[in-house]
Every structure is written in C-alpha cells, then in structure tokens.
Amino acid sequence: MIPLRGIPELEKGDDLAALIVEAARAAELEDGDVVVVAQKAVSKVEGRVVDVSVVEPSERALELAGETDPRRLEIILREAREVLRSRPPLVIAETQHGFVCASAGVDASNAKGPDTLVLLPVDPDASAALLRERIGALTRTEVGVVVSDSFGRAWRLGTTDVALGVAGITALLDLDGQRDSLGYELHATQIAVADEIASAAQLVMGKTDGVPAAIVRGLRLQGDGLGRDLVMPRARDLFR
Amino acid sequence: MIPLRGIPELEKGDDLAALIVEAARAAELEDGDVVVVAQKAVSKVEGRVVDVSVVEPSERALELAGETDPRRLEIILREAREVLRSRPPLVIAETQHGFVCASAGVDASNAKGPDTLVLLPVDPDASAALLRERIGALTRTEVGVVVSDSFGRAWRLGTTDVALGVAGITALLDLDGQRDSLGYELHATQIAVADEIASAAQLVMGKTDGVPAAIVRGLRLQGDGLGRDLVMPRARDLFR
Numbered sequence: 075m076i077p078l079r080g081i082p083e084l085e086k087g088d089d090l091a092a093l094i095v096e097a098a099r100a101a102e103l104e105d106g107d108v109v110v111v112a113q114k115a116v117s118k119v120e121g122r123v124v125d126v127s128v129v130e131p132s133e134r135a136l137e138l139a140g141e142t143d144p145r146r147l148e149i150i151l152r153e154a155r156e157v158l159r160s161r162p163p164l165v166i167a168e169t170q171h172g173f174v175c176a177s178a179g180v181d182a183s184n185a186k187g188p189d190t191l192v193l194l195p196v197d198p199d200a201s202a203a204l205l206r207e208r209i210g211a212l213t214r215t216e217v218g219v220v221v222s223d224s225f226g227r228a229w230r231l232g233t234t235d236v237a238l239g240v241a242g243i244t245a246l247l248d249l250d251g252q253r254d255s256l257g258y259e260l261h262a263t264q265i266a267v268a269d270e271i272a273s274a275a276q277l278v279m280g281k282t283d284g285v286p287a288a289i290v291r292g293l294r295l296q297g298d299g300l301g302r303d304l305v306m307p308r309a310r311d312l313f314r
Numbered sequence: 315m316i317p318l319r320g321i322p323e324l325e326k327g328d329d330l331a332a333l334i335v336e337a338a339r340a341a342e343l344e345d346g347d348v349v350v351v352a353q354k355a356v357s358k359v360e361g362r363v364v365d366v367s368v369v370e371p372s373e374r375a376l377e378l379a380g381e382t383d384p385r386r387l388e389i390i391l392r393e394a395r396e397v398l399r400s401r402p403p404l405v406i407a408e409t410q411h412g413f414v415c416a417s418a419g420v421d422a423s424n425a426k427g428p429d430t431l432v433l434l435p436v437d438p439d440a441s442a443a444l445l446r447e448r449i450g451a452l453t454r455t456e457v458g459v460v461v462s463d464s465f466g467r468a469w470r471l472g473t474t475d476v477a478l479g480v481a482g483i484t485a486l487l488d489l490d491g492q493r494d495s496l497g498y499e500l501h502a503t504q505i506a507v508a509d510e511i512a513s514a515a516q517l518v519m520g521k522t523d524g525v526p527a528a529i530v531r532g533l534r535l536q537g538d539g540l541g542r543d544l545v546m547p548r549a550r551d552l553f554r
Contacts, residue, residue, distance in 0.1 A: 075315075075514070159552040166552060174469035224505070228468040228553040229414035231546050232486045232506030234513065236470065246472045265464070266472030267517065273474065274315070274514035277507065277533060293517060306471050312399040312406060313468040313553055 076101045077278040078287040086121035091208035094287050101289055103215045108290040109205070110275035113223040113238055114181065114192050115286035116201045122193040124149055138162055146180070149191055153178035158314065166226075169194060172305040173238065175225045195221065198239025199300045206241040218243035218295065222272035228313060235276035237268035238301045244268070245299025266304055267295055316341045317518040318527040326361035331448035334527050341529055343455045348530040349445070350515035353463040353478055354421065354432050355526035356441045362433040364389055378402055386420070389431050393418035398554065406466075409434060412545040413478065415465045435461065438479025439540045446481040458483035458535065462512035468553060475516035477508035478541045484508070485539025506544055507535055 078097040084090065094109060103109075117123065131144035132151065139147040140162025147165070151157070154167035158174060167178040171194070179194035195201045202219040209217055221239035226232075237245060245268040275288040308314065318337040324330065334349060343349075357363065371384035372391065379387040380402025387405070391397070394407035398414060407418040411434070419434035435441045442459040449457055461479035466472070477485060485508040515528040548554065 161552065164552075224503075227506075229546050229551060230476065230506065230509070230544050232504040232509070232544060234474070234506050234509050263464075264472040265516070266467075266470065266474050269470070269472070269474050270513040270517050273510040274517060276505070277510050277514060277530075290517075304470050304472060306469050311469060312401065312404075 075274055075278045076289040076291065077285045078289065079285055081115070081284075081286050084115055084118040084286075086119060086123070088119045089208075090115060090119045091205050092212060094205070095209060095212045097287065098289060103209065103213050103217055103289070104291065105216045106218075106291075106294060106296060107215070108218040108220060108243055108271055108293060108295070109209060110220045110222050110272060110279070110288050110290060111202075111205060112279065112286040113179075113194060113198070113221050116195050116198070116205075116221050116239075117192045120195055120201065122195055124191045124193060125189055126191055127189045138165055146182070146191060149193070150178045150180045153180055153193055171198065171238070171302065173225075175223075179223065194223070194238065199241065199302060200239070202239035202241035202301065216242065216296070220268055220272050220275070221301065222275060224276070234269075235272040237266075237272045237304060240268045240299050240301045240303070242297070243271075243293075243295045243299055244297035245301065245303040247295070267293075268299060268301065269304060271295075315514055315518045316529040316531065317525045318529065319525055321355070321524075321526050324355055324358040324526075326359060326363070328359045329448075330355060330359045331445050332452060334445070335449060335452045337527065338529060343449070343453050343457055343529070344531065345456045346458075346531075346534060346536060347455070348458040348460060348483055348511055348533060348535070349449065350460045350462050350512055350519070350528050350530060351442075351445060352519065352526040353419075353434060353438070353461050356435050356438070356445075356461050356479075357432045360435055360441065362435055364431045364433060365429055366431055367429045378405055386422070386431060389433070390418045390420045393420055393433055411438065411478070412542065413465075415463075419463065434463070434478065439481065439542060440479070442479035442481035442541070456482065456536070460508055460512050460515070461541065462515060464516070474509075475512040477506075477512045477544060480508045480539050480541045480543070482537070483511075483533075483535040483539055484537035485541065485543040487535070507533075508539060508541065509544060511535075 126145040129145040131148040135148035142163040156168045159166040206219040222235045224233035247265040249263040366385040369385040371388040375388035382403040396408045399406040446459040464473035487505040489503040
C-alpha cells in the first residue's frame with residue numbers, strides 16, 4: 075500500500091489522472107497495480123459540488139433536519155432514491171446508484187466552505203473506467219482503479235472504506251465450487267475484494283491528511299468487475 | 315501485508331502463538347506489527363469445535379433448516395442470542411458477543427469433516443490478548459493482534475473480513491474534533507481501523523490457501539482497543 079502525496083486541492087475539470095501519475099512517479103506504476111482514489115477527489119473534478127446557499131428546503135427537509143441546516147437535508151433528499159431510516163439529523167438513504175449510506179453520500183468535510191457540499195459521482199464505475207483509461211494512456215500500464223468512500227455499517231460502529239466504482243479488477247471474487255485446503259467445497263462464498271482493497275488503502279490515506287489516492291500493489295486481481303456488482307439486489311436484501 | 319505460510323492444520327491445545335512466530339521468522343516480527351489471525355485457527359486451538367452427529371435438533375431448528383441439516387441449525391440456535399432474519403437455510407443472528415452475522419458465526423468449511431462445525435471463540439478479545447502476550451514473550455516485541463472473520467453485510471454483496479477480537483491496537487479511530495487539510499472540523503467521524511486491517515489481511519490470506527495469519531506492518535496504531543468496541547450498542551442501532 076503506497077499513499078500518493080502531493081496532489082493539490084482539486085477543481086472542476088482538473089486532470090486527476092495526470093495528477094495521480096505525477097504523484098505516483100516515485101513508486102512507478104506497474105501493470106496490475108490498483109489505484110484507489112477517494113470519491114471526494116473524483117466528485118470535485120467532475121463538478122459534483124453544490125452551493126447550499128441557493129437551495130430552498132422542502133417541508134420534508136425541514137422535518138428531517140432537526141436542529142441542523144435544512145438546506146443540507148434538501149440536497150440529501152434530492153440525491154436519495156429512498157430514505158431507509160432517519161433520526162434527525164442522521165439519514166440513512168439509498169442513493170440513485172443503489173448504495174445505502176449516511177446522507178445519501180452527501181458530505182461537507184474537505185469541501186470549500188461551510189456552504190459547499192460534495193455529492194457522489196453520477197456514475198462511479200464510469201469515473202473509474204475513465205481514470206483507468208487515462209492513466210493507461212499516460213503511463214502505458216494496465217492498472218485497476220477503485221473509487222472509494224467511507225460508509226457506516228449496520229450493527230457495527232465506525233466507517234470502513236468501500237468501492238463505489240471499479241475498473242480493471244474483480245470486484246466480487248466468487249469461490250463457489252472452489253475447495254479449501256482440506257478438500258471441502260466452499261458453497262457460494264463471495265469475497266468483496268474491491269471493498270477490502272478500498273479499506274486497505276484507507277489505512278494509508280487517512281482522512282485528515284490530504285492524501286486522496288493510494289496504490290495497492292501485488293494482488294493479481296485483474297478482471298472486469300464493477301462497483302455496481304457489490305450492490306445487493308433488492309430481492310435478496312433481508313434488511314430493507 | 316505479509317502472509318504467514320506453513321502453519322499446519324490445527325488441533326485443540328496447539329501453541330498457535332509459537333506456530334505464528336515460527337511462520338513469521340523470515341519476516342522478523344517488529345514492534346507495532348499487527349498480527350491478523352483467522353478466527354477459525356483460534357477456535358480450533360481453543361477446542362471450539364462441535365460434532366453434529368451427537369446433536370438432537372429442536373422443533374425450531376427443524377423449521378429453520380429447510381432442506382439442510384437441522385442439527386447444524388440447532389448448533390446455530392445455541393450460539394445465537396437472537397435470530398434477526400431467516401430465509402431457510404440462511405440465518406442472520408446476533409451472537410452471544412453481540413456480533414450480527416450469518417449462522418451466528420458457525421462454520422463448516424476448513425473443518426475436519428462434514429459432521430464437524432467450528433464455533434466462534436467464547437471471548438475473541440481474550441483470545442487476542444493471550445496471543446499478543448505469548449508472541450511478546452517469545453519474541454520480545456510489542457505486536458497488536460486481530461482475530462478476524464469473514465462477515466456478510468446488509469445492502470452489499472460478498473463478505474469482508476472484520477475484527478472480532480483486538481489487542482494492542484486502536485480498534486475505532488476517533489477523529490472527533492480533528493480538522494481536515496482545509497481546517498474544517500470533522501464531526502464525530504470514527505474509522506473502524508481494526509476492521510480495515512482485517513480486510514487488508516484477508517487480501518493476502520485468501521480463503522482457500524491455508525494461510526491462517528498475516529502481518530500488517532507500518533500502521534502505528536498502538537492502543538488498547540477491543541473487538542467489542544466495534545459492536546454497535548442496541549440503543550444506537552437503526553437496523554434491528
């Protein structure tokens with residue numbers, strides 16, 4: 075795990091792939107490397123930033139806001155497909171992509187000011203694919219890309235980083251039919267390797283250090299997985 | 315992340331710490347290393363193994379089993395404090411420790427035969443503390459220990475490894491009051507670093523490779539966290 079330091083504060087339209095390649099110069103990107111990029115960095119260069127000062131909160135936003143800024147809740151409701159639980163000001167919502175997370179992924183920290191909110195990318199898999207393509211063009215290497223974000227979990231405290239967007243690697247490693255070291259068949263075991271890669275990278279990226287990307291090297295997980303492979307289909311979901 | 319290979323199939327009473335130290339000889343354990351050990355390895359040396367052939371299934375076990383072995387369900391029910399959801403033969407249960415997971419942590423794969431089930435350790439934090447102490451005595455190093463297991467998640471497909479037992483490191487990294495790189499305060503952000511360490515280690519331990527332990531080096535997370543710090547208290551839990 076190699077943190078990529080020295081990436082400046084990002085603006086809409088910045089060439090994030092080029093900045094990553096520049097920051098990775100000392101580590102020299104290799105075929106099979108996985109480049110993990112914080113969602114917030116991706117969202118900023120894609121212009122997924124909202125100024126709440128121009129937002130008019132709805133009745134529902136006022137209800138859910140409790141003592142907090144209802145304009146923030148209004149933005150969250152616009153990003154949400156469904157609110158699963160709320161305890162003001164906490165909202166657990168399903169995003170338009172199908173992710174279930176706090177505040178429908180809307181986040182304030184690291185943004186440009188108290189009135190600025192950062193939204194999730196519109197299509198994190200497309201964001202990952204574009205970064206992978208551009209990094210490939212700049213370095214002639216075949217890397218994987220994971221766009222990561224910190225999600226809370228049911229039943230457990232604290233956040234772990236998960237993969238919202240994936241390109242060039244397996245996202246869900248299927249062990250169905252594989253046998254363990256004693257010869258017993260492992261039934262329908264799937265490992266969310268892309269989420270584990272995001273979590274591993276978080277350990278070197280931190281949250282306050284301004285390190286928006288890291289390389290995870292040596293995994294041999296080349297494949298064509300997607301972040302959306304990791305979203306549980308509603309029909310299989312026991313917790314809605 | 316350094317996988318520890320060459321640890322043999324384990325039996326009740328084996329000196330797991332000594333086997334880990336032996337397997338880690340090439341890597342030379344260092345102060346601050348985190349040794350991640352698969353729960354199943356710990357359970358086996360602690361004798362947390364059950365022969366289902368002597369078990370009489372209850373009515374409830376017969377109901378929940380569907381087409382599968384009701385004796386397995388009987389063991390799961392004995393391990394469970396509460397069944398949260400069931401769709402035969404899948405059971406999501408809260409264990410006596412407060413963990414919410416499939417089959418109350420009861421697992422067959424890697425065990426000694428089709429009639430043998432492996433249960434979670436009675437007290438994974440005590441297991442981790444004991445391993446830490448014994449590794450320290452053998453090597454004169456101050457390592458952290460994480461006892462890990464693969465858990466499914468609500469809303470997301472696939473398993474990621476989490477920390478059941480922790481010793482010698484921070485489990486939940488509290489960023490409350492810390493400021494990000496632009497000076498904004500991060501409110502009540504807690505990172506489940508012990509879970510992220512377990513996930514990172516899983517990437518090199520695999521599930522079919524017979525690698526029951528790994529070293530995660532370079533994190534500087536020395537502390538006195540516990541696996542039970544990561545269990546969400548019922549009062550805060552929106553998903554029961």
